[in-house]
Amino acid sequence: MTFTQFSLGALALLPLLAAALTMLLPHPVRRALGVLVALLVAGFTAPVLGSVTSGELTELVLGGFDAPLGIHLRGDGLAAVFLGVTSLVGVVVTGYAAVLPKSTGAHLSATSWVTSHPGFWPLWLGCWSGLNAVYLSGDLFNLYVSLELVGLTAVALVAVGGQSAWEPALRYLFIAVLGSLMFLAGVGLLAAVTGTLDLHQTRSQLDELEDPTLPLLALTLITVGLAMKVALLPMHRWLVPAHSAAPSAVSPILSGVVIKAALVVLLRCWLWALPAVPGMQWLAWLLGGLGVAAVLVGSVLALRQDRLKPLVAYSTVAQIGYWFVAFPLLLHGEHDGAPLGSGAYNGLVALAAGHAIAKAGLFTAAGFLKDRCGTDKMSALRGAGAHHPVLILAMGMCAVGLLGLPISLGFTGKWQLATAAVGAEQWWVLLVVAAGTLLSAAYLLRGIAPLLLQAEVPENAPAAGPVRGRERLGEIAVLIFGVATIGTGLLGAWLGDLLEVGAWW
Amino acid sequence: MLMAVGLAAPVVLAAIIALAGLLSPQGALRLRRGATVLSPVTVVPAAALTLLSPDAEWQAPWLLFGTVFSLDPAARALTLIAALLYGGALVAVGWLKTKDAERGSGALSGFLLVCFTGNIGTYWAADVVSFYLTFAVMSFSAAGLVIHYRHQRARRATRIYLVMSVFSETAILAGLLLTAGAGGYLVAEAPAAVASSDHTGLIVVLLLIGFGVKAGTVPLHVWLPLAHPAAPPAASAVLSGAMVKAGLVGWIRFLPLGQGPGDVPAGHVLLALALLGAFAAVVIGVLQQDPKVVLAYSTISQMGFMTCLVAVAMLNPSAAGAASAAAVLYAVHHGLAKGALFLGVPVVKHYGSGRTGVLVTVGMVGAALAVAGAPLTSGAYGKYVSKEAVEGISVMGLGLAELLPLVAVGSTLLLMRFGWVISRADRAAPRPPDGELLSWLAVCAAGVTVPWAAGLWWLPAAGEFSWTATALWDASWPILLGLAAGAVAWWAARRRLAPAWLRADGTTVQPGDLVVAEExxxxxxxxxxxxxxxxxxxxxxxxxxxxxxxxxxxxxxxxxxxxxxxxxxxxxxxxxxxxxxxxxxxxxxxxxxxxxxx
Amino acid sequence: MVSVDTISWYLLVSTVMIIFGTVRLLLVRDLLARLIALDVTGIGVLLALVALAARSESSDPVLQALVITGLVIAVAFTGLGAVLIRRIEGLREDGGGGDRS
Amino acid sequence: MVVNDVIPLAVVLLSVTVAAIIFPLPQRLNRLRSAVNLAGAVVKLALVVLLVPPVVTEGARPEFAVPFLPTGTGDPISLVLRVDPLALFFAGLSAVLWLLTTVYAIGYLRGTAYQSRFFGFFSLCVAATVGISFSGNLITFLVFYELLTLVTYPLVAHWGDEKSLKAARLYMRYALGGGVAVLVGVVWLTMEAGPADFAEGGAADVAEFASHSPTAAVIIFALLVGGLGVKSALVPLHSWLPAAMVAPAPVSALLHAVAVVKAGVFGIVRVVDDVYGIEVAWDLGVLTPLLVVASVTVIYGSYQALRQTEIKRRLAFSTVSQVSYVVLGVTMFSMAGTAGGVAHLVHQGIMKITLFFCAGLFAESMGAHKISDLRGAGQRMPWTSAAFTVGAFGMIGLPPTAGFISKWQLGLGALESPHPWVLVVLVVSSLLNAAYFLPVVYTLWFGDQHDAAFTSGHEPRLLLVPALCTAGFTLIVGLGASLPFSPLEISRLIAEGVFS
Known part of the structure; x- marks a missing residue:
């Protein structure tokens, strides 16, 4: 077993073990352990990224069980990209939560509500473990299990936010479970047809199948179920309260990476598990249509918010739309010798990865301001930027990523999406991209501009209080996200190379 | 090299006057006073150039689009009178300063210096760009002369002057661009290029309008009667003596004179306007009360005369050479004579009584006779060669050669009016002779000699004066006629025979006549x-x-x-x-x- | 040897359970009822899987594994849901919180 | 050669580094901040100057490329920084003016809050501008173009009041809209004709593409130029520019003279000359409509300027008018015209920045915002007034200023071109320019002295020196137009490349 293979296993299991361990430890130690684990996970991500960069596909079969039943981990391009992004987000958020425990929620201690929630640590580590497992899983069974682990911990993480978060958490729970049940039903159908859960085996089995109806039905169930979990419009309504009510350290995780887990599963099913089945394009077009609606409606709704966190949450709804706009293009053929499907796929992944970093940054910032000022009403936050120039700068950098302006992964993704669309002569995509960019500029400006007002910051406002050293550190977290948003924009070409490794084509 | 010095010296001195502001107030005052007193020296290189190196040339390929300045006979003569006039004006101004500590900080001298550079530059320029450059420098720095006193009249005059200058500059720019576009970048090649251009008519019209403003052609003359009285006398002298000639030079340099078939409509129009100016200015001028306004109208009338010559050159290619040489000669004469009259206005005020009174009266009358063209004066020479040049051209049945002497009648009337007005003006306490008087005298003396010398030695194309009785009679009768008419008018005025509305105090026709309408x-x-x-x-x-x-x-x-x-x-x-x-x-x-x- | 008819019958029952559960889940306001509907749906899905697993000669280990895991997960979620519902109801009794969900 | 290849990158990174150093500096470290700023500006200027001999005389084209976007076919699209004469021309302008603007800004903002933020973004703005000038293909150009939009937003909004934010929002709206249009155009063109590396005389791929699908080529051209037209303030896309005048004076100078407007118009030059190639563009028939738009802009901008009574607004509309001279020159399809247009890129920059420096000085020292407030300023602030006068004469196009050089060159170009009527536009615009600038100059020098209302007339040296420098440049560039390495000579070189 090479170190890279060991890393694969460690990535999936180490956080889980740590989560179990933290449950036994007192709160301060949990924080220290959390940071340690986060660094270790990041350390284990490096060899995987390294080997994928050199073009190798690392695989690990855990516990000696082989397909169809075993735990089969595959470190391919898609996995590597999302592992990297998640490690980045994870490390920074962990650091943020460790520095500012206030951001981990609120719990009832004896008689009064205390900010900070010790439950955050095991839940978050468990969630991370699930996320890594989702990316690495090479079979549907593990995808299902790890997705459920993510879902369960995510719901609990929302609930950690205190009274106001319970109802959104419950709503999230219902949708998450319903989605997984649909997914489960679909997987079951596939397994019944093919007799295996391994992605490759499923694909080769289905290739030989004559009648596409059953796989198609399965795919439909899977797609709808996962779309619910991704929060594609019009199944997005759970996301806004859940992501807004979640604690400051949780929202970035949820919006940044948790919904990406469902997206990864969806991609695995569409591109790895199933061959090109006739009839699939209908589903793709349906998703594309919903994606367009999501981009436009989500942006418009974001524009109507008067609180910062819901605004950012609606921005997520809008951004989700872009990923689905790419779906009809995934099935396209070639243009001038350039495969369009891979272009759209690259674009989709770049958009999602870019969104993960940028949105994590923006949500961290929004949560930071909410924690500091006691509210996230934008009218109350006017001029809040006066004491936090770094924060505003970092938010601006994240906004660049969300807008899809260069230099950012968002731009790379939009570029590839747009070129694929031109190649496929799907001009409407250009219109959607253009409209989406302008609308997102409008709502981001609406969110950030009031912070820049320097005129009147009332003396007694919480925003006017002195800024503590820890809070400055917290700002650094947002700054890291901002810099990463811009910095990753230069990695577009590298990202394309990564995604070649272990791709379905 | 002397050419470059001639152009640069005044500008440098002007810059010193401006930069003196860097020093302490006292230091600035002292430096400026010194510079002002010294300023007449800067015209010496230019004057020396005309005498020493008649075909000087200075090339600066790095400057603008490649710049060439060169001296030709016309430029030579005009430069000399410009140097004299500006020198005289600068002396007058400089002297004034030391005594009266005139308001401003050498600004007047500074503007005069820059103006001088621009003025001689227009004479010397051998390519269109440097011509345009120097013309613009001259035009815009002249605004500083006009506004000098900053009273309401000066402001109005300046505004009108500036507006007209802008129109003039724009028209010239367009005309010169078209000229250059047609291949006439060098002045020497310009007329041919204009003649062969696709847009000859357009270029000619543009140039006529553009230079017409400066040359005081009706109806573009309106700034003259406003600017002259508003400006200090020294400035008026250079405005009227040297600057308005730049327009004439522009025409001579760029119009396709002597090219093509002639008889172009633009020539007829110009001729008509020129004659209108030459005669109408008299009628309006005699009704004025301010001596400088009267002189301004005299200038308009005289410029009309010169414009006639240009028009003739346009209409009759074979006479073009002689006509334009005559125009230059006339310009030389008129420049000095009119300059002497303008400079004389304050001289009369300051020295007109007492011991110097006789001298002043002699000088003024001499200059006036020269303008009118009395025999033996430079004016007679100018008029004679002009008449020779226009032989054979007729307007509405009347021969131009017969019409032009009538201008002299008008001039005589105008100058009589001027003499009347100025003799009634206030006199200041008499002063001992000083620079102002001396410079004026120098200009007067030059007015007697220089045109003859220039005409005989530098402008052979203009022809020589024929010392015959006919010629002398031709020069005399218009003046006698004018004197007679003046006497009649005076008599009529005494007997109050003139209608009530006709009053010679500048109210019947305001100075600037058409300006209100045009405005x-x-x-x-x-x-x-x-x-x-x-x-x-x-x-x-x-x-x-x-x-x-x-x-x-x-x-x-x-x-x-x-x-x-x-x-x-x-x-x-x-x-x-x-x-x-x-x-x-x-x-x-x-x-x-x-x-x-x- | 299990007859195909039985399996079809099981599948039919499970489908009905899924549809009924889902509709109920999505349309009912009461939280507890919703949780129960969710469980009904879940059991429907698992039942369907069992039925599908039973189609082949030796019952499909893959599907059985799925069912078992599904059960565990359903229990976990139900537990979490129950805790949350109890807290929310407690809040409502205290007069706090809204009745939206 | 190897060293030269790195210089373009170094120039871009230099400004970014300066920004990175400045951002975290506490407010009170004024000295250090100024020192870093100035050092950066000087080094940058030195680096750009270092590039002049190899590029202009030896014909070298230093290039730096880094892969940026993947394509399906394997070869990724690169971010390319390449230095050709046009690039150097624009970079030189921004390097010189940045140095002066930095000095000015240090003086202007002395004692105000948020200086680190301001100067940080200021540096980024210049980084973007240099990036734009060195861009070797459309994608690189786009990257820096959008970056410029973003980093100028905080500068426009610097004062942080409602009005600034509103103006900044308007600016953002326009600029992003334009940016999106450019993006769509670039995507389309890249898909059809490859990454479209800038080449003198046009990219071969694009020419081929235009020959077999002219309609698409025209639409792409419209998208690109329409998008770029926003920043270059072509009518009717100009409204943001006068609104953005609320920004601090150095920012206005930057917007109007160095960076934003220039970037737009530079982009148009690139698209017409180096992407499509002027012959191809002429054959497509896209130049004449653009020429008409530019003509309308020239006249309309002047007309609007005439109606303004505030100094800065008048200057803003004057920019609208003047910048289109460049477009005019580039689209009139003659070599002299192209040379004139390109030269005006620099000429307009130094003249307009002079005017803005002076306007800022008047506002600071005398509180003068309206033209009528300037009465008698010539007595109290003679140096500022002199610099303003030079700038204004330049704008009118009086010799021997730089403005005259470009106007003359453009006039000759118009006569050489198939559109001699452009001369009329130039003449009318000259008249209008004179009509709105001469009264200001007149008011400065000859206006009645104001009463006690404005007593002070102090001319802070940090603000004055840059203004005098640019005024001096205006004269020097005009007088020495035929010297080697003068803007006119370099733009002639560029124009020869375009028509080769």
């Missing part, structure tokens, strides 16, 4: 255009705003719609229904259609 015409035109543009602007803005409002409304409606839809999904049941419907649709659609698609 209102211009402002009216501007108002109408701007109203039109404004309407178009508002209209398009209204359309745009309407469109924007409609778009905003639509956007707001769609936003509201979206928000309503969102509020339905807001409730659990609402979103539940949507999810159910979507799932059902997806399943049914995919299974049914997808299954059937195979």
């Amino acid at each position: 209102s015409l211009l402002t009216g035109a501007w108002k109408r255009t701007s109203r039109g543009v404004e309407l178009a602007h508002r209209g398009s803005a209204a359309v745009l705003q309407g469109g924007a409002a409609a778009a905003r409304g639509a956007a707001a409606r769609s936003r509201r719609g979206i928000a309503r839809a969102e509020s339905t999904v807001d409730s659990w049941e609402g979103s539940g229904v949507v999810i159910l419907v979507l799932t059902a649709t997806a399943v049914v659609a995919v299974v049914v259609w997808g299954g059937g698609v195979r």
Whole structure:
């Protein structure tokens, strides 16, 4: 077993073990352990990224069980990209939560509500473990299990936010479970047809199948179920309260990476598990249509918010739309010798990865301001930027990523999406991209501009209080996200190379 | 090299005067006074150049688009009188300063210096760009001369002068661009290029308008009667003596004189305007009361005379050489004589009584006779060669050669009026002779000699004066006629025979005659255009705003719609229904259609 | 040897359970009822899987594994849901919180 | 050669580094901040100057490329920084003016809050501008173009009041809209004709593409130029520019003279000359409509300027008018015209920045915002007034200023071109320019002295020196137009490349 293979296993299991361990430890130690684990996970991500960069596909079969039943981990391009992004987000958020425990929620201690929630640590580590497992899983069974682990911990993480978060958490729970049940039903159908859960085996089995109806039905169930979990419009309504009510350290995780887990599963099913089945394009077009609606409606709704966190949450709804706009293009053929499907796929992944970093940054910032000022009403936050120039700068950098302006992964993704669309002569995509960019500029400006007002910051406002050293550190977290948003924009070409490794084509 | 020095020296001195502001107030005052007193020296290189190196040339290929200055006979003569006039003016100004500590900080001297550079530059320029450069320098620095006293009249005069200058500059720019575009970058090649250009007519019209402003051609002359009285006398002297000649030089340099068939419509128009100016200026001029206004109208009249010569050169290519040489010669003569008269205005005031009185009177009368063209004066020479040049051209049946002497009648009348007015003016306490008087005397003396010398040695094309009795009689009768007419007019005025509305105090016809009409015409035109543009602007803005409002409304409606839809999904049941419907649709659609698609 | 008819019958029952559960889940306001509907749906899905697993000669280990895991997960979620519902109801009794969900 | 290849990158990174150093500096470290700023500006200027001999005389084209976007076919699209004469021309302008603007800004903002933020973004703005000038293909150009939009937003909004934010929002709206249009155009063109590396005389791929699908080529051209037209303030896309005048004076100078407007118009030059190639563009028939738009802009901008009573607004509309001279020159399809247009890129920059420096000085020292407030300023602030006068004469196009050089060159170009009527536009615009600038100059020098209302007339040296420098440049560039390495000579070189 090479170190890279060991890393694969460690990535999936180490956080889980740590989560179990933290449950036994007192709160301060949990924080220290959390940071340690986060660094270790990041350390284990490096060899995987390294080997994928050199073009190798690392695989690990855990516990000696082989397909169809075993735990089969595959470190391919898609996995590597999302592992990297998640490690980045994870490390920074962990650091943020460790520095500012206030951001981990609120719990009832004896008689009064205390900010900070010790439950955050095991839940978050468990969630991370699930996320890594989702990316690495090479079979549907593990995808299902790890997705459920993510879902369960995510719901609990929302609930950690205190009274106001319970109802959104419950709503999230219902949708998450319903989605997984649909997914489960679909997987079951596939397994019944093919007799295996391994992605490759499923694909080769289905290739030989004559009648596409059953796989198609399965795919439909899977797609709808996962779309619910991704929060594609019009199944997005759970996301806004859940992501807004979640604690400051949780929202970035949820919006940044948790919904990406469902997206990864969806991609695995569409591109790895199933061959090109006739009839699939209908589903793709349906998703594309919903994606367009999501981009436009989500942006418009974001524009109507008067609180910062819901605004950012609606921005997520809008951004989700872009990923689905790419779906009809995934099935396209070639243009001038350039495969369009891979272009759209690259674009989709770049958009999602870019969104993960940028949105994590923006949500961290929004949560930071909410924690500091006691509210996230934008009218109350006017001029809040006066004491936090770094924060505003970092938010601006994240906004660049969300807008899809260069230099950012968002731009790379939009570029590839747009070129694929031109190649496929799907001009409407250009219109959607253009409209989406302008609308997102409008709502981001609406969110950030009031912070820049320097005129009147009332003396007694919480925003006017002195800024503590820890809070400055917290700002650094947002700054890291901002810099990463811009910095990753230069990695577009590298990202394309990564995604070649272990791709379905 | 001397040429470069001649051009640069005045500018450098002007720059020193300006930069003196860097020093302490006292230091600045001292430096400026020194510079002002020293300033007449800067005209020496230019004057020396005309005497020492008649075909000097200075090339500066790095400057602008490649610059060439060179001296030709016309430039030579004109430069000399410019140097004399500016020198005289600078001496007068400089001397004034030390005594009266005139307000301003050497500004007048500074502007005069820059103006001088521009002025001689227009004579020397051998390429269109440097011509345009020097012409513009001259035009705009002259505004500083006109506004010097900063009273209401000076401001108005300056504004009008500036507006007209801008029009003139623009027309010249367009004309010169077209000339250069046609291959006439060098002045020497310009007339031929203009003649062979596709847009000859347009270029000629542009140049006539552009230079016509400077040369005081009707109806572009209106700034002259306003600017001259407003400016200090020294400035008026150079304005009238040297600067208005730049327009003439422009015509001679660029119009396609002596090219093509001649007899162009523009030539006829110019001739008509020139004659109108030459005669109408007399009528209006004699009704004025300010001596400098009277002199200004005299200048307009005289410039009309010279413009006639240019028009003749346009109409009759074979006479072009002689006509333009005559025009230059006339310009030389008129420059000095008129300069002497203008410089004489304060001289009369300051030295007109007492011991110097006789001297002053002799000088003034001499200069006036020269302008009128009395025998033995430079004016007679100028008029003689002009008459020779225009032989054979007729206007409405009258030979031009017969018409032009009548201008002298008018001049005589005008100058009589001038003499009358100035003799009635206040005198200051007599002063001992000083620089102001001396410089004036020098200009007067030059006026007697230089035109003859220039005509005989430098401008052979103009022809020589024929010392015959006919010629002398030709020179004399217009003056005698003028004197007689003047006497009659004086007699009539004494007997109050003139109608009541006709009053010779500048109220019947205001100085600047057409200016009010032109002003209102211009402002009216501007108002109408701007109203039109404004309407178009508002209209398009209204359309745009309407469109924007409609778009905003639509956007707001769609936003509201979206928000309503969102509020339905807001409730659990609402979103539940949507999810159910979507799932059902997806399943049914995919299974049914997808299954059937195979 | 299990007859195909039985399996079809099981599948039918499970489908009905899924549909009924889902509709109920998505349309009912009461939280507890919703949780129960969710469980009904879950059991429907698992039942379907069992039925599918039973189609082949030796019952499919893959599907059985799925069912078992599904059960565990359903229990976990139900537990979490129950805790949350109890807290929310407690809040409502205290007069706090809204009745939206 | 190897060293030269790195210089373009170094120049871009230099400004970014300066920004990175400045951002975290506490407010009170004024000295250090100024020192870093100035050092950066000087080094940058030195680096750019270092590039002049190899590029202009030896014909070298230093290039730096880094892969940026993947394509399906394997070869990724690169971010390319390449230095050709046009690039150097624009970079030189921004390097010189940045140095002066930095000095000015240090003086202007002395004692105000948020200086680190300001100067940080200021540096980024210049980094973007240099990036734009060195861009070797459309994608690189786009990247820096959008970056410029973003980093100028905080500068426009610097004062942080409602009005600034509103103006900044308007600016953002326009600029992003334009940016999106450019993006769509670039995507389309890249898909059809490859990454479209800038080449003198046009990219071969684009020419081929235009020959077989002219309609698409025209639409792409319209998208690109329409998008770029926003920043270059072509009518009717100009409204943001006068609104953005609320920004601090150095920012206005930057917007109007160095960076934003220039970037737009530079982009148009690139698209017409180096992407499509002027012959191809002429054959497509896209130049004449653009020429008409530019003509309308020239006249309309002047007309609007005439109607303004505030100094800065008048200057803003004057920019609208003047910048289109460049477009005019480039689209009139003659070599002299192109040379004139390109030269005006620099000429307009130094003249307009002079005017803005002076306007800022008047506002600071005398509180003068309206033209009528300037009465008698010539007595109290003679140096500022002199610099303003030089700038204004330049704008009118009087010799021997730089403005005259470009106007003359453009006039000759118009006569050489198939559109001699452009001369009329130039002449009318000259008249209008004179009509709105001469009264200001007149008011400065000859206006009645104001009463006690404005007593002070102090001319802070940090603000004055840059203004005098640019005024001096205006004269020097005009007088020495035929010297080697003068803007006119370099733009002639560029124009020869375009028509080769």
